[in-house]
Amino acid sequence: GAGVSQTPSNKVTEKGKYVELRCDPISGHTALYWYRQSLGQGPEFLIYFQGTGAADDSGLPNDRFFAVRPEGSVSTLKIQRTERGDSAVYLCASSFGVPDEQFFGPGTRLTVL
């Protein structure tokens, strides 16, 4: 079916606000990843889910960042008390079967004013 989708495509918010970013993985993919890409950088790992549980959250920069995947499909990345340094493109990827061939969504561009 369809590829990985992410909503919204763009989000502008004010410093201190709370935001939620959504990812719909490819149907049947068990693994889901969140990455963050800042200007001029490659994607940087944030958190990885295998099914419903976070298998590795070592990339989350601090406790303002949290992600859930309650039913093992859709995932939401939540950022509290946003800061200007959180501005970046947040990418979601999913995978199943082929080792490490992750399929990426188009990303959500977050701008914190």
Place this chain on the structure above:
Amino acid sequence: DQQVKQNSPSLSVQEGRISILNCDYTNSMFDYFLWYKKYPAEGPTFLISISSIKDKNEDGRFTVFLNKSAKHLSLHIVPSQPGDSAVYFCAASAGSGNTPLVFGKGTRLSVIA
């Protein structure tokens, strides 16, 4: 410290010629390497991969070479086409299966007609 390095931020090549994109890594635990291609406002798209048990993998116009002793890999595109113009990311992982990827900063390839 960057574990995956792409030291050339940009590369220009004439249509029909060979494009060679380079990537170096420092983590000897990496055993799977991938190249992704990214167009503006889109997520990275998987291009080609190579396992550490191989030194070459070919797929049409794209060939990836791995030199484990030098911790170096390269992507060859031949012949280069204008549609190949994009940012190319080298990525690596430390375990086959579903594991987070470590990306380089990318190289912007421009193929001139």
